[in-house]
Amino acid sequence: MPPQPDATPRATDADDATASLRAALPASEPALRSFLRRAGVAAGALDDVVQEAFARAWRSRAGLDRGRALEPWLFAIGLRAWLDLRARARRLPASGPAAEPAAEPTDFARVDARLDVEQLLARLPRTERLLLARFHRDGASLETLAAELGMPLNTVKSHLHRARRRLAAWRPAR
Amino acid sequence: MNTRSTDPAPRRDDAWWRLVHEHVDARRDPLADPRIAAELSADPERAAELAALLDRLDAVACSSARPRRTAPQLRRAAVAAVALLAAALVLTLVPFAGPSSRGGAAPPPGADPAGDRAAPPGVVLRWQVRVTRDAAGVRTVRELRGARHGDVATVQSHTEARSLTRTADSAGAILAWSLCASAGP
Numbered sequence: 001m002p003p004q005p006d007a008t009p010r011a012t013d014a015d016d017a018t019a020s021l022r023a024a025l026p027a028s029e030p031a032l033r034s035f036l037r038r039a040g041v042a043a044g045a046l047d048d049v050v051q052e053a054f055a056r057a058w059r060s061r062a063g064l065d066r067g068r069a070l071e072p073w074l075f076a077i078g079l080r081a082w083l084d085l086r087a088r089a090r091r092l093p094a095s096g097p098a099a100e101p102a103a104e105p106t107d108f109a110r111v112d113a114r115l116d117v118e119q120l121l122a123r124l125p126r127t128e129r130l131l132l133a134r135f136h137r138d139g140a141s142l143e144t145l146a147a148e149l150g151m152p153l154n155t156v157k158s159h160l161h162r163a164r165r166r167l168a169a170w171r172p173a174r
Numbered sequence: 175m176n177t178r179s180t181d182p183a184p185r186r187d188d189a190w191w192r193l194v195h196e197h198v199d200a201r202r203d204p205l206a207d208p209r210i211a212a213e214l215s216a217d218p219e220r221a222a223e224l225a226a227l228l229d230r231l232d233a234v235a236c237s238s239a240r241p242r243r244t245a246p247q248l249r250r251a252a253v254a255a256v257a258l259l260a261a262a263l264v265l266t267l268v269p270f271a272g273p274s275s276r277g278g279a280a281p282p283p284g285a286d287p288a289g290d291r292a293a294p295p296g297v298v299l300r301w302q303v304r305v306t307r308d309a310a311g312v313r314t315v316r317e318l319r320g321a322r323h324g325d326v327a328t329v330q331s332h333t334e335a336r337s338l339t340r341t342a343d344s345a346g347a348i349l350a351w352s353l354c355a356s357a358g359p
Binding site: 038065083164 | 191192195198199203205206208210211212214215218219221222223224225226227228229230231232233234235236237
């Protein structure tokens with residue numbers, strides 16, 4: 001029985017991966033846009049993120065394993081591209097001429113990136129807040145935190161995981 | 175335990191999220207894991223949650239190291255500001271009182287080379303560290319000095335303060351430092 005054609009584009013062979021990807025990427029654009037929108041990317045940022053995602057996908061096409069579905073790979077690249085754009089905007093100086101045209105669509109990230117971290121952290125229980133800041137902001141290792149707080153390593157991890165889940169689930173009041 | 179949080183602790187703790195946490199614990203990018211990526215495309219709600227998490231963690235990572243100040247901290251900050259002004263005054267006046275201001279004469283043989291740079295009697299010079307968002311540098315400074323964010327390391331002489339400051343600067347972790355003076359030990 002011949003194999004059934006798969007609706008999901010796949011990289012089939014290392015030799016023709018480039019040609020395959022060249023055809024598959026444009027075909028994946030609507031799905032990528034839809035995914036990114038549902039993942040939270042603002043409409044004004046979508047074009048930039050999609051373009052960046054395609055550029056990254058093309059550059060890292062050698063990393064697409066044979067037989068691996070294209071879309072999850074591409075979606076993850078798109079999400080990472082979006083997060084990187086936001087991270088880059090977050091690290092830009094808050095003052096100066098570059099920060100002035102904040103209302104422009106291309107400057108989306110700088111506006112959104114002004115997350116009130118203190119407000120966010122203040123909602124967490126003290127231990128979780130402390131661990132989150134020490135691990136993610138200060139770069140302290142889990143072992144260091146366990147020693148500092150006199151907690152077992154797994155307890156530190158549990159607190160951290162819970163704190164992250166709270167962060168992920170938090171919905172800012174708009 | 176702080177009870178201000180009104181957000182219930184999320185209950186979902188399935189294998190996918192555990193995998194995400196394992197990556198984050200190891201400071202790896204969860205999005206680079208095909209198992210995580212596969213789930214994302216099937217569940218955009220998770221994609222949104224994971225994106226929010228990674229974005230907020232990045233915001234935490236580049237947030238200011240300065241903790242929220244409570245009233246006692248504000249009082250300490252006010253004291254530190256006064257001490258800073260006193261230090262500025264001392265450091266401004268010390269060169270005029272030292273040998274260099276009197277023609278650059280060398281100290282007499284046998285004199286303590288740091289003696290004329292030591293804090294005047296009744297004044298404590300302090301090396302105040304304000305750590306930046308540079309995590310690697312922060313770690314280095316803490317390892318070197320055992321100091322934590324916002325800590326003020328007290329030293330006995332201007333010489334030691336300058337030495338510590340150079341060390342801290344070379345670690346690239348200090349945005350702002352200052353020598354403070356306060357009355358009495």
